[in-house]
Amino acid sequence: MDLQIALLLAQDGLTNGAIYVLLALALVLVFAVTRVIFIPQGEFVAFGALTLAAFDNGKLPGTVWLLLGGAALVLLVEAVAARRERNNQRLARALLFYGLLPAVVAGAAWWAAALKLALPVQIALSLAIVVPMGPILYRLAFQPLAEASVLVLLIVSVAVHLALAGLGLFFFGAEGSRTPAFSEAMLKFGEINVSGQSLWVYGSSAVLILALYVFFSRSLYGKALVATAVNRTGARLMGIRTSMAGGLAFTLAAAIGAFSGILIAPITTIFYDTGFIIGLKGFVGAIVGGLASYPVAAGGALLVGLIESYASFWASAFKEVIVFTLIIPVLLWRSLTTHHIEEDE
Amino acid sequence: MMARRLPLVALLALVALGPRLLPEFYVTLFNYIGLYGLVALGLVLLTGIGGMTSFGQGAFVGLGAYATAYLTTVHGLSPWATLFIGLAVTGATALLLGAMTLRLSGHYLPLGTIAWGISLYYLFGNLDALGGHTGITGIPAVSLFGLSLESGRDFGYLIWAITLAALWATQNLLASRQGRAIRALKGGSLMAESMGVDIARTKIIAFLIAALLASLSGWLYAHLQRFVNPTPFSLHHGIEYLFMAVVGGAASLWGALLGAGVITLLNEWLKDLLPKLLGASGNFEMIVFGVMMVLLLQYAPNGLWPLLARRLPAPRREIAVSDAQPLTQRDKPASGTTLLEVKAAVKRFGGLVAVNDMSLTVKAGEILALLGPNGAGKSTMFNLVSGVAPPTSGTVHFLDRRIDGLDPRRIAKLGMSRSFQHVRLLREMSVLENVAIGAHLRGAAGVLSSSLHLERGEEARLLAEAARQVQRVGLGEHLHDAAGSLPLGKQRILEIARALCADPCLLLLDEPAAGLRYLEKQALAELLRKLCGEGLGILLVEHDMDFVMGLVHRVVVMDFGEKIAEGLPDEIQRNPAVREAYLGGVE
Structure with a gap:
């Protein structure tokens, strides 16, 4: 391997690594706020990418039906709850967020599908379709079990992953898709070429991370999420609804997931089940950070990207084996450095 | 009984005849x-x-x-x-x-x-x-x-x-x-x-x-x-x-x-x-x-x-208890021997000093009460002794062995047994089985012999011992009830039976009288008196002054993590520092 190949692989690794960083951050966020280990994160990556690909092909993406179906179910659940509480405000809010808004989004998607609008519009529409599935999922699958053990939530999480992956197969079929790059530019830095898309990935990741930082440290809702993560009961006593915090965390995670998919779709072909593996690589990064530390998780995720890139050069058949076995030394190290008496749940 | 066995019989019949009678497809599925x-x-x-x-x-x-x-x-x-x-x-x-x-x-x-x-x-x-x-x-x-x-x-x-x-x-x-x-x-x-x-x-x-x-x-x-x-x-x-x-x-x-x-x-x-x-x-x-x-x-x-x-007739399952040969007991130290000695124990949690410079001793055949208002550090003290949280500094000796830093399991092995302030029982399991967990260290059967039921002799002796301890604390009528179905007071007593089942020479009890009615308290006091008469040492954390004063031999009072008094019960009752800690001084 000469320097040029090494640099090329590093560039490749950093591009994927940047995506894993975003996913790792979302996973840490969701776990901290809701104790859910968010396995379906990967499905949002695939849904984001494949929805955009459908628009790009002038087709109405199947995720629109998923959005409408999910929103209708939430509307039903909320309407029943609102009726029982005789709470008209709750009913109105549900009608707005789970009735009107999804209908508008679906209408816009239907109208736009055949028109092949500009890429930024397609991206905005794709996000508008996929991101609401985060809170919908939280409301339907996780909120009723908010007090269950981490273990039960994990099993639910895996079940949701399975259902969404199956739906992904149904909506998008078994063929993979690629989307057009944000920019066809090719920049030359000394010896190596860097594609414009890679720069987009680096830039968007940096901006997103900064935005998250500002959100958590400056905004009221961000602080509410941090408070819920630190102490659920305490946050509740301060008037923060944990279901609100959970819904918000899922919305952010869905947004990050879908956007990651859109970023990476011009670089790798995305199949309905690709997201799962991408999401799990984010996980390996998150586990390096003990599912608690944002910076360490980000560092771990970058490392995963780099290792994967170099592994694909030396032993491409064993790329996945190497990446997922990486978790073993990490767990060993955590096990040896943690002195923690398991509390009874 | 037959109805209960019906599904099993049906399954066995299917296993025996299925492969001969069913079509290939169903045999494969089966x-x-x-x-x-x-x-x-x-x-x-x-x-x-x-x-x-x-x-x-x-x-x-x-x-x-x-x-x-x-x-x-x-x-x-x-x-x-x-x-x-x-x-x-x-x-x-x-x-x-x-x-x-x-x-x-x-x-x-x-x-x-x-x-x-x-x-x-x-x-x-x-x-x-x-x-x-x-x-x-x-x-x-x-x-x-x-x-x-x-x-x-x-x-x-x-x-x-x-x-x-x-x-x-x-x-x-x-x-x-x-x-x-x-x-x-x-x-x-x-x-x-x-x-x-x-x-x-x-x-x-x-x-x-x-x-x-x-x-x-x-x-x-x-x-x-x-x-x-x-x-x-x-x-x-x-x-x-x-x-x-x-x-x-x-x-x-x-x-x-x-x-x-x-x-x-x-x-x-x-x-x-x-x-x-x-x-x-x-x-x-x-x-x-x-x-x-x-x-x-x-x-x-x-x-x-x-x-x-739920649709099957379910008879109440009772685990048979036999008059098996009693388990061997450990040699108990003579009455008056020092069992537990805590010297200058300190526990810090970050900047908070929960226990500061605490010393106390418990002798065989003696009941020592550890008193103090809420947040005085009694439970932390309890955890230091039982090994749940090791002290930051200071020493704990048990039967002349240094035990600070040992984990709870090792300490239990040496002959110290405890109950918990917040009752810790396996609610679905019967009273008998809960108590039998206390005797864990008195058996030796491994996984393999247990799976093949080759350890029935030892198991019978463990269960017989557990049943004996349940009788001893007066819960005999509840032997086969689910532990979670008992009222809280009885659950606390059950915890004592479980601790006794380990055949300890020192018993640590964390608020055993909380939630008990008057007569139950009297019965508990009677039991504790009997136990210490048999040479057991007891360290008692308690709030209930009436219960403590008529029962214990010596009292140590804590406040804000420190010992503020030690002595005989009636001395303590007259102690001004104690009165201030309990009733509050003038602000």
Whole structure:
């Protein structure tokens, strides 16, 4: 391997690594706020990418039906709850967020599908379709079990992953898709070429991370999420609804997931089940950070990207084996450095 | 009794006659249910009973299958030899994985198994020696007593014999000393550790058993199919195994077979139905399974078995207690010997000093009360002595041995036994079995002898001892009731019986009289007096002044982490510092 190949692989690794960083951050966020280990994160990556690909092909993406179906179910659940509480405000809010808004989004998607609008519009529409599935999922699958053990939530999480992956197969079929790059530019830095898309990935990741930082440290809702993560009961006593915090965390995670998919779709072909593996690589990064530390998780995720890139050069058949076995030394190290008496749940 | 046995009789009849009478298709399905049931059985033990979980069981099945496939085809070994090699490889892998993850929080094991499940799947598919994604063909049939089990009809008998034997052995295990330890994993680790159970080891045992059952199923699978490829051992199948355990009922062993049956049949039906319904081909059954799991965990978290079992006439199950020969007792120190000596103990939590420069002694045949208002540091003090939280500085000696820094299990072994302020019982288990956990260190039977019920002599003596302690504290009428059904006061008494079952020479009791009625308090005081008359030392943390004053020999009073008074009960009652601490001075 000469320097040029090494640099090329590093560039490749950093591009994927940047995506894993975003996913790792979302996973840490969701776990901290809701104790859910968010396995379906990967499905949002695939849904984001494949929805955009459908628009790009002038087709109405199947995720629109998923959005409408999910929103209708939430509307039903909320309407029943609102009726029982005789709470008209709750009913109105549900009608707005789970009735009107999804209908508008679906209408816009239907109208736009055949028109092949500009890429930024397609991206905005794709996000508008996929991101609401985060809170919908939280409301339907996780909120009723908010007090269950981490273990039960994990099993639910895996079940949701399975259902969404199956739906992904149904909506998008078994063929993979690629989307057009944000920019066809090719920049030359000394010896190596860097594609414009890679720069987009680096830039968007940096901006997103900064935005998250500002959100958590400056905004009221961000602080509410941090408070819920630190102490659920305490946050509740301060008037923060944990279901609100959970819904918000899922919305952010869905947004990050879908956007990651859109970023990476011009670089790798995305199949309905690709997201799962991408999401799990984010996980390996998150586990390096003990599912608690944002910076360490980000560092771990970058490392995963780099290792994967170099592994694909030396032993491409064993790329996945190497990446997922990486978790073993990490767990060993955590096990040896943690002195923690398991509390009874 | 007959009605209760009816399902078992029906199953046995099906196992015996099914392979002869059913059409080929159903014989195959039935064989798969047996194979999957074996894996699900391990998961019920791990998840439903042990409170841990694994999505990587598919990979363990694969290890067993590939071990025998490779060794029988390439090296020509006998399937019976490769069975044990496969089990050994799986066991070693599970030990490694368990040792790394089981000390961490509960979710690291399942996450580790997900990663390991994926990794092994790709490894199977990419190793040329294992035939890559095409796999290995030409695996020989198993022969038994010269009989070659080539057809699925014949091999089914072996599958079901092994599955039912595994069910029997697991049931035996759960009704034993080791089984009680496994059942304490979910929600009782701290308590069990204080009773001398090695929690880390018990967790690994449960994980190991689940892995070995999966490996066994893999061996059977390889010799039933006679070829293997990576697909059946993917993470996806690992998830399906877990679903079987959850659907059937994660806390009942029979639920494993029920779950395996339901998921296998449903899978078959949906694979047929959904592609027609949706007009496309693909694994759409996973949508249904996913949604079904979410609904099940929301509305029937205990699975289908309890719903089914409710329809069967269930006699009250009572564990027989015999007049077995009493267990040997440890040599007790003579009355007046110093048992416990705490010197200048300090406990800091960051900047907070919870206990500061505390010293106290407890002698055999003496009751010492540790008093103090809320937040005085009594419970922290208690934890220092029992080993739950080691002191920052200072020493603790027990029977002239230094014990600060030892874990609760070692301290329990030396003859110190405790109760908990917030009652820690296994609510579903009977009073008798809860108390028997206290006697954990007085038995020695291992997992293997327990599974085969070769330890019945020792078990009878443990249960007899437990029953004796239950009688001794006056809960004899509740012997077979679920511990969770007792009123709180009696649950506290039960905790004392459990502590006594360990045959201690020092008893630590954390607010035993809280929640008791007047007469119950009198009975408790009577019991404690009797115990200390027999030479036991008792350290009592208590709020109830009336209860303490008439009972104990000496009192130590704490406030803000420090000792403010020590002496005889009536001296303490007159002590101005104590009065101020309890009644408040003028602000």
